[in-house]
Amino acid sequence: MLDHIPPERPGRGRLAHAPKQHPPVPARRTGILLANLGTPDGTDYWSMRRYLAEFLSDRRVIEWPAWIWQPILQGIVLTRRPFSSGAAYRGIWNTERDESPLLTITRRQTAALAARMAARHGDRVMVEFCMRYGNPSTGSVIRRMQAAGCDRILFFPLYPQYAAATTATANDQAFRALMTLRWQPALRTVPAYHDHPAYVAALAASVERAYAGLETRPTALVASYHGLPQSYFAKGDPYHCHCQKTSRLLAGRLGWDRAAIHTTFQSRFGPEEWLQPYTVDYVAKLAREGHERIAVMAPGFASDCVETLEEINGEIREAFEHAGGRDFHYIPCLNDDAAHLDMIEAIVRSEAQGWLDEAPAEAAAPETAPA
Structure with missing residues (x-):
């Protein structure tokens, strides 16, 4: 909750035209x-378990039938994963x-x-x-x-x-x-808002700002998006298309050739095939192909989080360096940038057109007919 917003506003109270028994009503x-x-x-075990249980029980996230998934989740995943996830969160x-x-x-x-x-x-x-x-x-x-x-x-x-x-x-x-x-x-x-001009402009500005601070320009920019099971895409989810369009528009905004931005996907979970190429494998491939310096950004995340601060700057960086890469630069999410x-x-x-421009009303309560 924001500290600057009080639980009750000035003007909250009984309306002049309302009967005495009418409950207090805040202004609209x-x-x-x-x-x-x-x-x-x-980051402790039980905090992580509660969070993961809620997240991984969401049928929008894991679409397997509950009779198959819940025994696996409760009996295997939630006994082990809270430890590794807790360690990842403690690092950031x-x-x-x-x-x-x-x-x-x-x-x-x-x-x-x-x-x-x-x-x-x-x-x-x-x-x-x-x-x-x-x-x-x-x-x-x-x-x-x-x-x-x-x-x-x-x-x-x-x-x-x-x-x-x-x-x-x-x-x-x-x-x-x-x-x-x-x-x-x-x-x-x-x-x-994957194709909103202001969003694409903000991404482009973050790349330009990052590159301006580097002594040597990276030879590849990787746009790493959160992964999604391939089966979800096959069922009609537009996510993959939205990611590709964001990368294409970003390249255009930067004045680059489309091939200059490599679109990849991270954070796989489970045995299913996910959208490819996988970021962790792709950055290693870039290193083996002679790209010693690369930059990685995460356009799909509005805020830096464990997937960016720990996964990209940890596992994905290590994969690049282990394959022979020398200079790995992570470009932060847009966060609270202006x-x-x-x-x-x-x-x-x-x-919110039509809502923000209306004149203030006395209160949210309807007129009450006299007794």
Whole structure:
């Protein structure tokens, strides 16, 4: 929860035209809710187990029948994986705040967007963030926003490229939250923004900034996206196409030949065939082909996290160096960079048209007929 947003706003109370028994009603607000993947509460075994159990029990993530998957998950995966995942998180953990970098960065993104909204709309717009898995949960934040007067919420999954296992499951969770409310706010969802000009421009600026700081220019730029089972793509998931389009548009924005950006996929899980080429194998191939210096970026992640800070800068870097590569440069995610915030704000203003421009109303409660 953002520290600068009080649980009750000035003006909250009983309406002048309402009967004495009418409960207090907050003034109307529009809500902006940024949604990210999630994070464990800690790196210990039980924190990791709770997080992984929620994540890997999502039928959008693992589409196997529950009668097949759940015995494997409960009996094998959740007895072993919390140890290795906990070790990976400990290597990147924000010890000062005792939280994951993804949580730290998402909070900063939210605070920056809230400041921008407040400068133009005062306290009529409430900006919050939630996580699909872990805390703060989607349901708890939507309920809090509704209680604070948000009768309209723009739900913004921070996934540039659409996938059922990311964008769709985030939206699912938001609508599940609405099912628990007596008085539901109106809800809009932000679509994929893999080809949004401001997103592509922000990516290009991050590459140009990174390259400007290097003494020797890399001979290859690898755009590593999170992987997805090949079977999901075969069923009609557009994720692979969105990733390819992002890379193509990025090359065009940079003024490069399309072949100058190598699109790969990371973070495989399980025995299925996933989208290829696999990043860890591909960077080793580049090294063997004579590319001594490469740069790697992760356009599909809105915030640096364990997949970027530990997997790319750890396992994938090691694969490149072990194959003979010398200079591996990781380009950070957009995080809370000003260009990224410009993009998020531009999308919010576009998708919330008619909501942000309305004059403030006295309260969210309807007129109550006299007794």
